[in-house]
Amino acid sequence: MNFCSQCGAPVVLKIPPGENLPRFVCEACQTIHYQNPKIVAGCIPEWEGRILLCRRAIEPRVGLWTFPAGFMEQGETTEQAAARETLEEANALVEISSLYAVFSLPHVSQVYVIFRGRLRSAEFGVGHESTDVQLFAHEQIPWEHLAFPVIHETLTRYIQDLSRGRFDVHLGVVPPSGQPFSPPA
Numbered sequence: 246m247n248f249c250s251q252c253g254a255p256v257v258l259k260i261p262p263g264e265n266l267p268r269f270v271c272e273a274c275q276t277i278h279y280q281n282p283k284i285v286a287g288c289i290p291e292w293e294g295r296i297l298l299c300r301r302a303i304e305p306r307v308g309l310w311t312f313p314a315g316f317m318e319q320g321e322t323t324e325q326a327a328a329r330e331t332l333e334e335a336n337a338l339v340e341i342s343s344l345y346a347v348f349s350l351p352h353v354s355q356v357y358v359i360f361r362g363r364l365r366s367a368e369f370g371v372g373h374e375s376t377d378v379q380l381f382a383h384e385q386i387p388w389e390h391l392a393f394p395v396i397h398e399t400l401t402r403y404i405q406d407l408s409r410g411r412f413d414v415h416l417g418v419v420p421p422s423g424q425p426f427s428p429p430a
Contacts, residue, residue, distance in 0.1 A: 251276045282354040286326035287314025289403060290339050292364040292380055296403075299334045300377035301392055308376070309392035312399070313337075314357065315374075323358045331362065335378045337369035346402065346415040348395050357395050357419075361412065383407060395419045 246269040249256050254273035261270050261277050269278040289312050290297035298310045313331040317323065324341045331339045339362035346359040369378050381387070383404050391397045398419065406412045 246278055246280075249274060249276055250278065280354075282349075282351075282356050284317045284323065284326075285314050285355050285357045286317050286323045286330060287312055287357060287359045287399075288327040288331045288339055288341065288362045289345060289359065289399070290331055290335065290337060290362050290364050292367055295380040295382050296386075296400075297331075297335055297337060297364065297369060297378065297380055298386070299372070299375040301374065302371075302376045303374050306392035309390050310387050311392040311396050312359075314359070324360060327358075327360045327362065332372075334372040334374050335369045336372050337378075338365040339363065340365060343412070344414055345412065346399055346417070348398070348415075348417050348419050350395065350419045352421045357399075359399055394422055 246256055248254065249271035252271060252274040254271050256269040256271050256278060258267050259270055260267050264277075269280070270276070271278070296312065298312055300310055301307050313327070313334040315326070315330040315333070317326040321329065328339050328341055331337050341360045341362045343361050344358070345361045346357070348357040348359070350357065371378055386400055388397070391400070398417065402415050
């Protein structure tokens, strides 16, 4: 950040009085500009024992598979965001059934909030961010072609929960690619 969004003056990075972290501060109007993690809302859409996955048409990780997920918009709940992303990416209507996981990705300043959801029908199709959308039986998940470590971890836990016959709410910290996944601190 170089300039204040309130008055247009240059900002400086410093620790403001009463704070403990460096923030961008406008010395002209005294506005403190906070930068916080972004929330990604996602959904594991279920239909008759299968889950709906989308092949990404956009960067990053174009051509790889994911469940519908994306950044929340102003004025919507996490559940609404997950349902909207499912509609945008898979042209599918989903009923959110339960919270499934909350994963922190501090290295990219994101928090994933993932829900389980039931497709309202078997109608789905390619959205503007997808090149392909398919229902996968659990043994058919394209593990080697999943877009992100958080997707792999989520689906791994989902399959484990499914085999146990009980779905828990999962918490964890997703490290940069190539490092082991860990539970919350």
